Amino acid sequence: MMGGSMMGGSMTAQRKEAKTWEFGDFQTPDALAYKAMAHLRKLDPDFQPGTIVEPTCGAGAFLLAAADAYPDAERVVGLEIEAAYLDVLRPKVAARQDAGRFDLRAADFFKTEWESLLAGLAEPFLIVGNPPWVTSADIGRLKGRLQGSNLPQKSNFQKYSGFESVTGKANFDISEWMLIQNLQWISGQSGCLAMLCKTAVARKLLRHAWKEDLPITGSRMVQIDAMQYFSAAVDACFFSLKTNAGQSCRDCALFDDFEARSASKVFGYHQGTMLAHADGFHKRKAFLGSDRYYSWRSGVKHDCSKVMELRKTENGLKNGYGELVEIEDLCSFPLLKSSDLGNRRVRETRLEAIVTQQRIGQATDYIRDRAPLTWCYLQRHAAALDGRKSAIYRNKPRFSVFGVGDYTFTDWKVAISGFYKCLKFQVVSPIEGKPVVFDDTVYFLSAKTEAEAQFLADLLNSKPCQEFLQSMVFWSDKRPITADLLKRVNLEKVAKCLNRGDEYRNFTDQPI
Template identity: 45%
Template sequence: MIRVKSRQKTEYGDFQTPLVLAEAICRLLRAGGVNPGSVLEPTCGQGTFLEAAAHVFSNCKRLVGREWNRTYVAEARRRLTTTDCEVDVAQGDFFRQDWASLLGRQPGPLLVLGNPPWVTNSTLGSIGSGNLPTKSNFQNERGISAKTGKANFDISQWMIMHLLEAMPHQDGVLAMLCKTTVARKVLEQAWKTGLPITNCSIHKIDSREHFNASVDACLLVCHMQSTKPTTTCEVYERFDADHASTVLGMHSGNLVADHRALARQKHLLDTQATKRWRSGIKHDCRAVMQLERRGWGLVNGLGEMIELEPDYVYPWMPAGAVYRGEVKCTDKFLIVPQKRTGEDTAPIKSTAPRTWAYLQKHANRLADRKSSIYRGRPPFSIFGVGDYSFAKWKVAISALHKQLAFRVIGPQDGRPVMLDDTTYFLSFRTKKDAVAAAARLNSPDVQEFYRAWIFWDSKRPITSEILQRLKAAD
């Protein structure tokens, strides 16, 4: 039987924190020297965090909670009836609450503790939810996203940043459960905007055990300290780990996954981006553009046997093959109708009539490609194509797989091999240059340099921006 999440769970992130986890978090904070006089939970739900705080923090005198659900407010108050702390639990809308005023009235030291909803603004928009912050470009997006305020982001990111900005800049601690990616975005934004945070840490949790959710999640802890702010954060791979596995931080406006590793390999950093990494070809019509050899012929994704002139057909290698090192040969091919982005495709009609007839036969499929990048372009257009695509020697890496494996890819039957748009590559004139470049890229020092920048839990951990930070060989 398929479980369907209720609208309430989707709209309000209604996943209650188990008491056992709430108490473990409070004990972790206490062991780290956090001993609050008041604890405030901005989305308190049924009050498990407030109940845990009452049990764990001996100096706590005041418990404050706000929650939109009236039934949960009543349940939270019931949980706290036996505590000696002063209790202020009330119904409230996070996005209409004056948090600066409420936080400023609490006796210190202050602990802001909680588990804001793990949902994105686009998800809420898709169900017509009003449970959203006022539209703004809080992530400093560029282009159309900035103009419309439609850039996708996690609601918890907005909420945590709003709380950090509202907190008194002294003698306070924020501790929030969130996605690990959200924690990093919050830290990056806080550091870039100069918020006075210090002693930051990320403690990863088992979200499947506690929430039955398949997502990388953590406890983010930030101390407010206006006199000695820092821009580093210790990362603990396990919640019960005694020592941090890495320290993330900032370097020249960019987030660094391993600050210590970068310090060791800082001499490899290129501030000029002298060697440009390229992505492979983007076509968005696999059934028509990608072909496979069957015997002496070629078959497309629709199962059609076709015969085309060789002019626009090139050997092709997907990212998975690059990752696995299956780069000696390929039975896959790609139709490449342009030598550069935007080139007129009309000459194909005279130079390769069978290819033209094939593309015309499937013109509707190609015209139906959803991406707006194809609008106003010549028919059958592709992207990510240029002189670099036709270099006979390349060094490539898959952007999707969690391994720094750089592969040398040479020509096949004298033809350059094309790559897909989830692959990054450098182009070379000779095999000697490509082999030397791959050897350097796979060396221990360069591998450590790249690992310093890469967050492996990202959807696409390896980016061209990261690859281009490496200084060219002397």
């Protein structure tokens, strides 16, 4: 169910919807909150919280379920930014016999002095709830329609060590920031964190905790059918862990549902790497380490597909505005996109990409003399190219692209799409006599010859290497295959394991 329906008044429907999104407002159905709390109790019947905290309590589904599950907790603290939800919750609390232990506050998580609010409250804490399902980018997009302000203060979150590494700089889930803070509250004492959230967010929190060596144990995730409960097409889970409750542990058990008796898999952490299948990883961990010779690259980045990507038609090349385009061959290359790799279409393409440079930062005015039609075309669309928002284009030669180097123009490559849920590496040959370029969601290795490309594909598609990669791939991620993942494979070690070490040395010109 999507929240916000009870927030009426003068708000227009559009503003209401924007506000719902800004606050990541998906209220938990009562039945799910009670199920989750029953699960938590069953899991750890001895755990007795002194204080229950719901940091973004909404209409109170989790707050009330937790209060009922733990009737001996001294205080039940609920905070919520949207006062209308507290108007719904307050009468429910007032009607309870234990109303005196509740403390409900209309406040902004990011502007709350949590340290003083929690000081002196009985330990251990149970931090419970369902934080907002929204990313900083979503909020950015809402700017203008609303304040677009539901974000931690920049100065605030930069102070927090490890935040950048957890979230990445460009875009992060608001709940990630909140959960990191929640965990901080209980890192110095014994406590329990139990939250319904996106599975990817829970995983990032765990990576942070494991990386920072925080004293956590008993991590587990129970998968939730987010479509059924929230009409949302995301991977979500009920995630719980305890702090300072025995020896720290770097494993997390994943359960398919609340009824499952045993974990369907265990994932973990090893030397800075998140493991989707700890067992598979340990079997093949000899392959871990970057390769000395081969470097993974991503395809060309231009952020202007309407101008830079051209489709072959009966009448000639057409750009994304539907205009016929006449340009020289010099800067035009056959283009394969992620979807082509994902669907194994690598022998031919109907797309061409304009690649204006052979290396990053190269001056582009050579095009004026050597390819005047291309230069005119770029000039004609200069407004779109000059208007590219990403900071990487600032103070760079006009019409610059990224992801270019000698490796872009080798005839043979072995490539994979970052987006498709398939670990198949494909050999890519030149098309119509020209080297193929990829979009920036494709990762590839360059090869000098077809034999070398085939050799690399054999290594990468071999069973041992696939087992190793599979152990680190989280298929529910938006981009499951990343350069970071691929760079963890030492191909020389894979070659040796397959008795092909001599070929590796031959291809890499090393003395045998």
